[in-house]
Amino acid sequence: MSDILIVDDEKDIRELIADILKDEGYATRLAANSDECMEQINAEAPALMILDIWLKDSRMDGIDILKTVKRDNPDIPIIIISGHGNIEIAVAAIKQGAYDFIEKPFNIDQLMVVIGRAMETARLRRENSSLRRRDLHSGEMLGASAAFRKLKDQLDKVTKSNGRVMLTGEPGSGKETAARFVHQHSNRAAAPFVTVNSASIAAERMEEVLFGRETSERGIEKGLLEQAHGGVIYFDEVAEMPSGTQSKILRVLTEQQFTRVGGADKVRVDLRVISSTTRDLSAEIAAGRFRQELFDRLNVVPIAVPPLSERREDIPLLARHFIEAFNRTQGLPAREVSDEAGAALQTMDWPGNIRQLRNIVERVLILGEGTGPIEARELPGEGSPAEEGRIVLGGALATLPLREARELFEREYLLTQINRFGGNISRTAAFVGMERSALHRKLKSLGVVTSAKAGGRVAHLEEDDEDDDL
Numbered sequence: 001m002s003d004i005l006i007v008d009d010e011k012d013i014r015e016l017i018a019d020i021l022k023d024e025g026y027a028t029r030l031a032a033n034s035d036e037c038m039e040q041i042n043a044e045a046p047a048l049m050i051l052d053i054w055l056k057d058s059r060m061d062g063i064d065i066l067k068t069v070k071r072d073n074p075d076i077p078i079i080i081i082s083g084h085g086n087i088e089i090a091v092a093a094i095k096q097g098a099y100d101f102i103e104k105p106f107n108i109d110q111l112m113v114v115i116g117r118a119m120e121t122a123r124l125r126r127e128n129s130s131l132r133r134r135d136l137h138s139g140e141m142l143g144a145s146a147a148f149r150k151l152k153d154q155l156d157k158v159t160k161s162n163g164r165v166m167l168t169g170e171p172g173s174g175k176e177t178a179a180r181f182v183h184q185h186s187n188r189a190a191a192p193f194v195t196v197n198s199a200s201i202a203a204e205r206m207e208e209v210l211f212g213r214e215t216s217e218r219g220i221e222k223g224l225l226e227q228a229h230g231g232v233i234y235f236d237e238v239a240e241m242p243s244g245t246q247s248k249i250l251r252v253l254t255e256q257q258f259t260r261v262g263g264a265d266k267v268r269v270d271l272r273v274i275s276s277t278t279r280d281l282s283a284e285i286a287a288g289r290f291r292q293e294l295f296d297r298l299n300v301v302p303i304a305v306p307p308l309s310e311r312r313e314d315i316p317l318l319a320r321h322f323i324e325a326f327n328r329t330q331g332l333p334a335r336e337v338s339d340e341a342g343a344a345l346q347t348m349d350w351p352g353n354i355r356q357l358r359n360i361v362e363r364v365l366i367l368g369e370g371t372g373p374i375e376a377r378e379l380p381g382e383g384s385p386a387e388e389g390r391i392v393l394g395g396a397l398a399t400l401p402l403r404e405a406r407e408l409f410e411r412e413y414l415l416t417q418i419n420r421f422g423g424n425i426s427r428t429a430a431f432v433g434m435e436r437s438a439l440h441r442k443l444k445s446l447g448v449v450t451s452a453k454a455g456g457r458v459a460h461l462e463e464d465d466e467d468d469d470l
């Protein structure tokens, strides 16, 4: 993605521009009409396009090409070449998103200045979005809950080794973040961390993307494996990997070398492999969708990343972290979180885990009401009944005698609070306003077991002792 695509129906002009650009050290590609142009872009997006607005013998004219490219590849800057006196068309092109225009006959210095500026703007834009992405994907891991500490201990141990790690966990629970953490704390930190999005690369392009290619026109183009040399390659959602690619990856892991598409030489790379999955890979293997041998090679150190519902205690901390990050990167208001909103966040369902929390925080900050603390009513799904001091009698509650309904309510209420405080009985007792021993008795009378998982409802309920940590 470092070359310039020149689209002009006049061969002389195309070649003249290409020669000038080559002298200036740019790689170039040429297209004479809209079909050739789209073919080139689909093969690989160029860093910049120089586009003649009038194209003879072409299915689409320059403006149509501009619209299509701006729709599908908005980051490619496009410089328009227009005939002398066609200012109106040039202005229309700028309105459609062209970066700038130059008039024919053009002067070389002027062309070079415009190209230089466009490249710089595109570079800054890319850097900005990668900074923003890095900021929200920094490998910085926050948490204090028992489930988080257990994860962190396991990750700390593997940073020192070179072993292949398989991270399992729900979507958005922080698998990539955990992988980046391992990378950043290992002796490979100075080398790249490269992600392979197994689900989003088309099966037929996978090989080229991973192994790179060699052609006579463009020489060697490194694939992701080579780009990650010395560092970490992260196979995100390995269960989505097409079966043909699974076999090829297996071969690379066994032979420790591969060839580029169209190439003959063997390439060796030094990589640490970390993979992740949201699916149960043993079920995928049983169903014949995932290769057992590949699983065995990738799953040397399995680590489970806990869902947010098992680390509710960390929710306020994470929410504050995202508010701060959105404030810094996007200038959104740095609001506090009210106690009610904090409690509501801790009791919500989180199928999308930490990513969902981040999205909700972003949405509330964008749509929010002013700069004061975030209130519970601003959160999705938070109705007014609780605010009015009412609860909705859902399910069986309305059909039960008072004593049983009260017990049911107490059990639900206490389980929810215990979850919010990460299973810590002392802090739960302090919050609900009971003595610790009284809370224990109450839980016992309600049939809640305090030393183990209670019917799957309490994830980390601890037996209390002097030290209230798990």
Ligand SMILES: Nc1ncnc2c1ncn2[C@@H]1O[C@H](COP(=O)(O)OP(=O)(O)OP(=O)(O)O)[C@@H](O)[C@H]1O
Binding pocket: 136, 137, 138, 139, 140, 141, 142, 143, 169, 170, 171, 172, 173, 174, 175, 176, 177, 178, 236, 276, 278, 318, 321, 354, 355, 358
């Ligand atoms: N411990 C953490 N502390 C702070 N932020 C975190 C933590 N874990 C995850 N995040 C943030 O949550 C979001 C989702 O995390 P990440 O992309 O790592 O999840 P994932 O499990 O890899 O998701 P997917 O299954 O979709 O690939 C990211 O913005 C990430 O920065």
